[in-house]
């Protein structure tokens with residue numbers, strides 16, 4: 001393959017994103033206490049975490065900080081590297097900033113923190129960024145500690161309809177198929193487009209149609225291969241996988257922590273205590 | 280043991296677009312037998328395998344595996360006993376790592392994690408790629424992908440193996456490795472291929488397909504050496520079975536009788552130059 005085409009094939013944003021996702025999932029093969037927890041335990045904790053984070057008022061900033069304890073502790077206990085998570089977080093950050101950036105305009109009421117006075121909208125903006133970062137981190141960690149199939153089995157146990165579980169599972173597998181076919185088709189196109197960059201407008205239609213047909217064909221064969229190996233919609237958990245004492249302790253600790261920081265303003269109390277102590 | 284027996288009884292199948300791909304095929308493979316299925320492109324080899332696996336439903340006729348007829352009800356059980364290796368390993372490897380992929384079948388079968396692990400190790404060792412366990416399938420070479428695809432089937436411990444063109448697209452060394460592997464199996468095997476040398480090597484018996492029908496069924500060494508039959512079915516007699524240019528002996532006898540004259544300009548090898556196969 002000529003170098004340019006090779007680069008094109010191996011580093012299109014789509015293939016990169018998918019490789020990233022698989023890398024995230026391959027972390028689920030680690031064997032730590034967190035990984036061994038029942039998927040339902042981790043699902044419930046993550047959902048509780050999301051509810052706690054999103055239920056804070058619009059301009060909460062300081063009160064969100066204790067929530068970061070959760071991703072920090074999980075990362076430490078589950079032996080997760082920081083880099084891939086920060087990378088993915090930075091990748092979605094522009095999107096989040098884009099959503100929140102207008103807040104200072106809509107909500108110009110001045111407020112003061114210490115000596116600084118600024119529009120209340122800035123706090124809302126910061127709050128949105130923090131909340132979404134927390135949510136993204138928790139979701140990524142859930143995948144990295146549980147794996148897609150186990151997570152879906154957990155969702156099924158929690159009552160998600162089987163059809164939906166199946167849809168998500170297949171979509172997840174087929175995205176790779178689609179990306180590969182796109183890569184191949186673009187490579188074939190580039191090789192015969194005498195070095196011009198990009199895809200000619202006139203060729204888009206037939207290229208897209210071709211892509212659809214080929215992915216469909218391929219997806220069908222992948223599905224057949226899965227069925228031949230006993231696939232029935234989602235991979236059931238191995239028999240004997242039941243939540244144990246560890247799961248109960250894990251769940252109880254985190255749920256009480258979330259309730260505690262939701263009810264009491266810990267950073268404020270900590271601040272008072274510290275100033276009382278020193279002053 | 281009869282549960283390793285494979286039977287196709289007057290199978291007929293037409294694709295939804297109206298193309299009659301299989302027009303009445305019957306054959307059987309007995310315990311431990313390796314049967315080659317050959318024929319030109321489009322003869323219906325892949326379609327036949329899909330019918331045997333219950334991936335397509337015949338319009339007429341039936342498939343029997345180990346004496347049990349293939350129906351919607353018996354399908355899950357039969358699929359545990361018959362493993363199919365696809366022509367393109369990319370269609371078969373979809374999990375993030377080779378180890379996970381090989382574990383996919385045993386997990387679906389509901390085995391405990393400990394046994395799943397043993398099966399994975401056993402299967403990867405059998406095909407000689409235990410060291411690739413944690414690698415991503417899409418990063419492997421063609422030969423390694425084939426080995427991984429075969430391992431993912433072996434992990435399910437089938438009695439019967441069905442392989443669609445197992446040596447297609449492999450370099451000579453990878454091809455020899457796959458052949459050695461297949462030769463070492465004791466499963467009942469059904470192998471389709473264009474690689475007639477491989478079929479000659481692995482399968483004592485062949486079924487030759489032509490336009491969705493059985494054109495011949497018999498001993499590989501005999502059928503593949505018949506020039507008219509082979510030409511009629513869109514294939515060529517493999518070099519190893521062509522008559523010796525010097526003495527006309529089939530297959531090569533390893534020596535020519537004294538006095539046999541070499542035709543001028545003969546490009547076909549002779550008994551003197553190639554040892555008998």
Ligand SMILES: Nc1ncnc2c1ncn2[C@@H]1O[C@H](COP(=O)(O)OP(=O)(O)O)[C@@H](O)[C@H]1O
Pocket residue numbers: 294295296298300318319320321322323324325326327
């Ligand atoms: N999905 C399909 N739809 C319609 N026709 C098909 C389909 N797949 C294969 N065929 C046709 O059926 C015939 C047999 O195909 P196949 O079994 O793939 O042949 P082989 O594997 O021997 O090359 C061919 O003529 C092919 O064009």
Ligand SMILES: [Mg+2]
Pocket residue numbers: 324325326
């Ligand atoms: Mg074929």
